[in-house]
Amino acid sequence: MTLSIPSIFSSFFRLLYPRACVVCRDVLVDGELFLCSTCLSGLPLNEGVDEEADEVFANDLGIVHLYWLFRYDRASDFHKLVYAIKYRSNRELGVWAGKMLGERMINVSGIDCIIPVPLHPEREKERGFNQAFMIGMGIASVLRVQVVSGVLSRVVNTPSQTGLERGQRVDNVAEAFELGDTACVRGCHVLLVDDVVTSGATIRACMMELSKIKGIRVSVACLGKSGSI
Numbered sequence: 001m002t003l004s005i006p007s008i009f010s011s012f013f014r015l016l017y018p019r020a021c022v023v024c025r026d027v028l029v030d031g032e033l034f035l036c037s038t039c040l041s042g043l044p045l046n047e048g049v050d051e052e053a054d055e056v057f058a059n060d061l062g063i064v065h066l067y068w069l070f071r072y073d074r075a076s077d078f079h080k081l082v083y084a085i086k087y088r089s090n091r092e093l094g095v096w097a098g099k100m101l102g103e104r105m106i107n108v109s110g111i112d113c114i115i116p117v118p119l120h121p122e123r124e125k126e127r128g129f130n131q132a133f134m135i136g137m138g139i140a141s142v143l144r145v146q147v148v149s150g151v152l153s154r155v156v157n158t159p160s161q162t163g164l165e166r167g168q169r170v171d172n173v174a175e176a177f178e179l180g181d182t183a184c185v186r187g188c189h190v191l192l193v194d195d196v197v198t199s200g201a202t203i204r205a206c207m208m209e210l211s212k213i214k215g216i217r218v219s220v221a222c223l224g225k226s227g228s229i
C-alpha cells in the first residue's frame with residue numbers, strides 16, 4: 001500500500017490529536033465520523049412511534065409536518081451531539097447531522113426552500129455561526145433546495161431558553177422575530193430548521209410572523225425532539 005504525503009500527514013496528525021466521538025469521547029477509528037459506531041447505532045432515532053403526537057403538535061403550531069432526527073433528552077449523553085455543534089463550534093457536525101435528517105425526508109417532503117431559525121446578530125457574532133444554518137445546509141444539500149436568508153430575523157436578543165419553564169419560554173421568545181424580504185417564499189412550502197424543539201415556543205414565535213406571508217406553508221425540521229412534546 002502506498003500512502004500519499006497528505007494521508008501520511010493526516011495519519012500522523014491523528015496520532016497526535018486523535019478524534020473523539022462527540023457523545024462518548026472514545027477515540028474514533030478510520031471510517032467513523034463524529035460518532036463511534038456504537039453511539040451511531042444507539043442513537044434514539046425517530047422511528048415513527050410518535051406520529052400521532054407529532055401530528056397534534058404540528059396542528060397546534062399551524063405547521064404541515066414536524067421532522068426530527070432523534071429523541072433529545074438532557075439526561076442522555078446523546079444531547080452532546082447538539083452541544084458539540086452549538087458550543088464546540090463543530091460546524092461540520094451540524095452539516096453532517098443535517099444530511100442524515102435530509103436523507104430521511106427525501107421521498108416525503110415536497111419542500112421548496114429552507115429557513116434556519118435565526119440567531120440575534122449579537123449572539124451569532126459571539127458564536128461565529130448559526131447552528132440552525134449549518135443543519136439547514138446539510139438538509140438542503142440532500143433535498144437539493146436553497147437555504148434562504150433575510151426572510152426572518154431575530155430582533156430581540158432573548159436569554160437562553162435552557163432552564164426555563166414552558167410558560168416562561170413562550171414569554172421569553174414571543175416577539176423575538178420580524179419579517180424581512182418575503183417575496184421569494186410567497187406561495188412556497190418552506191422548511192423552518194432549528195437544532196432542538198423542546199416546548200415549541202420558538203417555532204410558535206416564528207410562525208406568528210411567517211403565517212403573515214401569502215400562500216406560505218411551513219414544515220419544521222430539528223435534530224432533537226424533546227420527549228415532553
Ligand SMILES: [Zn+2]
Nearest residue numbers: 021024036039
Ligand atoms: Zn461514542
